[in-house]
Amino acid sequence: MSATVKHWQDPVNLILGVWLAVSPWAFSYAMETTPTWNAVIAGALVAALALFELFKVAAWEEWSSVAIGAWLVASPWILGFAGVTAAVWNAVLVGLVVAVLALWALGTDKSIGGWWTPAT
Secondary structure (H helix, E strand, C coil): CCCCCCCCHHHHHHHHHHHHHHHHHHCCCCCCHHHHHHHHHHHHHHHHHHHHHHHCCCHHHHHHHHHHHHHHHHHHHHCCCCCCHHHHHHHHHHHHHHHHHHHHHHHHCCCCCCCCCCCC
């Protein structure tokens, strides 16, 4: 890990990615193939992007996190596991937080966007 973390959001997204990948077993829906694979793959992607962001921040990484977060929010209905309540709530909540944190980083860091940061 780098000596200083540029965005506090990135370690949080790393934790969320790891959580998402293990959540099917924590919430006991691992026997449901579709939501389990969705959580594991999306969680691994979120964690990998966040890990890269700890070392070098780039707008594409944050936008990728936004896209994965949006996917997670929609995935229960697209993939047809809306009946698995724990998987739906987990995907939607984690997806929203991942997307919001990535947008926050994009909006406040002038080197990758910074539209929420006043000009100096």
